[in-house]
Amino acid sequence: MNPLRxxxxxxxxxxxxxxxxxxxxxAVLVAMGVQDxxxxxxxALQNEHAAITARLNAKSTVVYAIKDIAEGEKxxxxxxxxxxxxxxxxxxxxxxxxxxxxxxIAKYGISAGQIVSQHDLAPQSMETGFDTRLREGMRAVTFAxxxxxxxxxxxxxxxxxxxxxxxxxxxxxxxxxxxxxxQVIAVGQTFQKAPNGTAIPSSSITVAVTPEQTQxxxxxxxxxxxYLALRNDKDHTPLATVDVNSLFGKPxxxxxxxxxxxPPPDLPKPPQFGDIAPSVIQNNSLPIANAPAPPxxxxxxxxxxxxxxxxxPATKN
Numbered sequence: 001m002n003p004l005r006x007x008x009x010x011x012x013x014x015x016x017x018x019x020x021x022x023x024x025x026x027a028v029l030v031a032m033g034v035q036d037x038x039x040x041x042x043x044a045l046q047n048e049h050a051a052i053t054a055r056l057n058a059k060s061t062v063v064y065a066i067k068d069i070a071e072g073e074k075x076x077x078x079x080x081x082x083x084x085x086x087x088x089x090x091x092x093x094x095x096x097x098x099x100x101x102x103x104x105i106a107k108y109g110i111s112a113g114q115i116v117s118q119h120d121l122a123p124q125s126m127e128t129g130f131d132t133r134l135r136e137g138m139r140a141v142t143f144a145x146x147x148x149x150x151x152x153x154x155x156x157x158x159x160x161x162x163x164x165x166x167x168x169x170x171x172x173x174x175x176x177x178x179x180x181x182x183q184v185i186a187v188g189q190t191f192q193k194a195p196n197g198t199a200i201p202s203s204s205i206t207v208a209v210t211p212e213q214t215q216x217x218x219x220x221x222x223x224x225x226x227y228l229a230l231r232n233d234k235d236h237t238p239l240a241t242v243d244v245n246s247l248f249g250k251p252x253x254x255x256x257x258x259x260x261x262x263p264p265p266d267l268p269k270p271p272q273f274g275d276i277a278p279s280v281i282q283n284n285s286l287p288i289a290n291a292p293a294p295p296x297x298x299x300x301x302x303x304x305x306x307x308x309x310x311x312x313p314a315t316k317n
Contacts, residue, residue, distance in 0.1 A: 058087040062115050063095040067233075069110040072122075072135040076158065076193050077102035080116065093118040103192070105133065133185055139214045140185060142206040149227045153199035157191050159184045161207075162229040162239055165220045167247045174247045178220050180239040181231065183208045220244040 067079045080098040094117050095101055105122040134140055147153070155161060161182055166175040185191060188202035205228065209217055220226060223244050 055087065059084040060087045060090040060094075061096050062090055063098050063101055065110045065112055065114050065116055068112050069106045070135065071106055071109045072133065073106050073158070074133055074191070075101050075104050075106055075110075075116075075121075078193075091115055091117055133191065134208055137210065138208045139211060140206050141209055141214055141217055142186075142204050143217070143221045143226060144203055145205050145226070145228060146203065147201065149225065150202065150205060151228050151230045153187075153201035155184055155187060155205065155228055155230055156193050156200055157184060157186055158193055160231040160233060160236070162231065163207075163217065163220075164227045164229060165224040165244045165247060166227060167224045167244070175227070176242045176247060177229075177239045178216060178241050178244055179209065179213055180241050181236050182213075216243065223248075 061082050062085055064081045064083050065079060066081045069075055069079055077098060080101055082098055094115050101116050101121060106120060107122040108120055110116060110120055131140075151161075161184060162177050163179040163182060164175055165178045166173065168174050184205060185208050186206035187200045188204055190200055190202070207217075224247065
């Protein structure tokens, strides 16, 4: 017998009440299955919506430069600040912690308010030498200072200073700036800024200067005593500077003094009678000087009121 027909015969023999209960039970099961499927889809949609909302509202930490950082300059931690920004606005290679940039060398100039990225930093392999801390075209020059001329040790790496030259003493003392707004790159052998503004007493200062300023500074080091004047880190107003030679008086013309000090040359004395040997006198071989030329005679000749002077040599007697 056909299985479907057998099932149909069994259903036809089932009492109507039981059959109704079976139909209702099956409908309930189907409805529950459909509802469960719908609930799962709705939950999935809610989860996806929540994930999208979370991504849109997510914040990421990035590092901002709060001051201008020059190319080739070592980045101090006080020039950096961590801020939260929307994740979708975070550059792909942006640094997420200021510790990743503090102490590194800026490969390019970084402006205040700019997000610091990995490509803004020089490779660490290039940071091993002190010369990499100098910008291209600059020179490092070291000169001596003491507690007074070095601002009591409060001049630090990355400070800006004016360099003044002093010559003379007492009422003749003269002082004037020879260089203005110069960057200090090292104090003694320390090239990192001390935390909390702690003073760094030292007997030497290293500054970054141009080749022209290098000659001017070294000349002042040899000819005078130098003093530092510490600037505010935001003050870059230039000062009028002078050459150290202008602090000295006009040089005396030593050539004219030397000429007045040179004694006149010793001229040979004419021979005296006592200086001639007796043998020369006996032999009548005294040197005879050339006789002076005979004087000339002048004759006046008048012709019609016109006077002419005629000169003729005198004749020997």
